[in-house]
Every structure is written in C-alpha cells, then in structure tokens.
Amino acid sequence: SAVISQKPSRDICQRGTSLTIQCQVDSQVTMMFWYRQQPGQSLTLIATANQGSEATYESGFVIDKFPISRPNLTFSTLTVSNMSPEDSSIYLCSVAAVRQGIYGYTFGSGTRLTVV
C-alpha cells in the first residue's frame, strides 16, 4: 500500500501567519484528500485535490483560507492562511490504497497545528 510522508509533524504559529503542510506519496495517485481533526473530534474533509485541476472544497472550507496545490501525482500541499486560534487542529492527508485486493485508504501521520 502507499506510504505517505507528511511534514511538518507539528508547529506552533502566530495568529495572522500562514503554514504550508506537505504531503508526499511514494506512488502516483489520482486524488489526494485533506482532512481536519479538531481536538477530541472525528475527521472532517476539507477538500479533494486532483492533479491538473482545481481542488474541490467541502461546505465550510474556502480556497482563500485553505489553498491547495497538486503539482504532480505524488505531491500536494495544504496552506492554512491567516491563522487564528480556531485553526488549531490536526491536519491529515490521505490517498486511496490497494493491498492484497482490498481497497482502502492510507493516511499521513498528521500535522498538529497550534495557533497562539
């Protein structure tokens, strides 16, 4: 199955600044998915990133706040812009994976963001 490297693993940022999270996959994938997980909560989908086209955002998430790049089939970035303390969360990327004939998803280890 795919292996995902996500960086940084954690960061503490000042409000008003921006942070870019990188997600590198060891194989080519068509779609990559970005999630947010607030403390003690489940995962919420932010957007779907398809190589060669604009990302598709879920309700409540906008491109100006969470711009996404997808320059090739193995890499994507998510930027959290103009941060506020409410953006403190874990951010995860995910790709589809097939192992032993089973279709599932692999997740990065996450980026724990704290905004102060």
Place this chain on the structure above:
Amino acid sequence: LAKTTQPISMDSYEGQEVNITCSHNNIATNDYITWYQQFPSQGPRFIIQGYKTKVTNEVASLFIPADRKSSTLSLPRVSLSDTAVYYCLVGDPMDTGRRALTFGSGTRLQVQP
C-alpha cells in the same frame, strides 16, 4: 453514503475480548464495511474490511449478519496498546480513490490494566 452509528465509548480490561457494533441500516448492495483504528497523534489505520458473514485477519474479526444492516468488530484479548478510536465506514470499494471517506464519530476504546 450509508450513515453509521456506533457507541461513543467503551471500556475494557486487558485480556478481554471487545466487540464494537456498528449500525448501517441504509447500506447499499455494492457497499463494503471497513474499520479503521486511530491512535492519538496518528492518522487512521485500516484494520479490516468485509462484505458479508465473517472475515478474520491477524488483528481482528468482522462479523456481518445476513441483512448486513450492522457489523461487529471483534478484538480478541485486548491489551493496553489497543486503546484507540475505532471508526466504522461503509462504502463501495469501486469509489475508492474517487470519493473521500466520511467519518462518523467513532468509538473510543479505553483498555485498563
């Protein structure tokens, strides 16, 4: 996508068998049931997937009754390291890669010594 309902939390002791049940009354014909495990500060990890009857792997067993409206994840002889959140998801594997996963609230399992 079929909605799932699971208990919010469960407690157990080391060495016990833990069964977590998930309800998915609106499951579609092509849907499979997949369980993920998430440890603190990590992304979810695939545990097991099944369509009907029983599936077993090195980590867990998955029991699915004939009507497929529910499923039960069984963890044999849990240890402290099984403390995690367990998510039940339902979907068509052929959508894998084309559609993101929709996570419910999950079940927070706490294993005590």
